[in-house]
Structures are given as C-alpha cells and as structure tokens.
Amino acid sequence: MHEYSIVQALVERVDAEARARHATAVHRLSVRIGELSGVEVDLLTTAYETFRERTICERARLDLHFVPARWECPNCRGAIGRGDVLTCPACAVPARLVEGDEIMLDRIEMEVP
C-alpha cells in the first residue's frame, strides 16, 4: 500500500536524523500533507500506528497538517483561485501549483541528552 511505503520512508528518515543527533527518544513528528498528494490521512495514520512499533518512533505522536492546493501564474505570480480555470486570465498561460502536492516532514521533536 502507498501509505505504508510513505510511513516506512518517514520512519527511516526520522531514525537517521535521531541517530545523527544521538537522540534517545522521539516525541513528536509533524508532517505536511498536500491536498493533491494522493495520501489518505486515515490510511496514513493506521500505517503509522502499525509501523512504528519497535522503531525510534514507537512513542512519537504524529501530527498531520493538511495543505490545500494553491495555484499561481508562473508569469505574473497572480493567484489563481480555487475552482477557477487553471489558466491566468491576464497572461493566458497555464497555472503552476505552488503547494498542495507535498508530503513533507516538517519537524521532529526529540530528546537529545
């Protein structure tokens, strides 16, 4: 399942960061989930609950932050509103996605002795 590979990559990344800082525990992860990332938040949460056992994240809380899709014109940087045609009305060029397709590890709270 897609969400399991995301969680696996996430936990591996946290593990690497924790080792690099000689952390003894990880308390909290903060992850940004874009509206267009294709991630099912419920599935991701379930995958995390399953996967984190016996990893550095075993007792780490997972905070998910939803990021709505945001579009703009690559030419004039004008914002293209939600539900609008994805073309700039002034420049007639296709809109560019500014954010909303990311799955991003934002923050790790860990215990460093």
Ligand SMILES: [Zn+2]
């Ligand atoms: Zn424009």
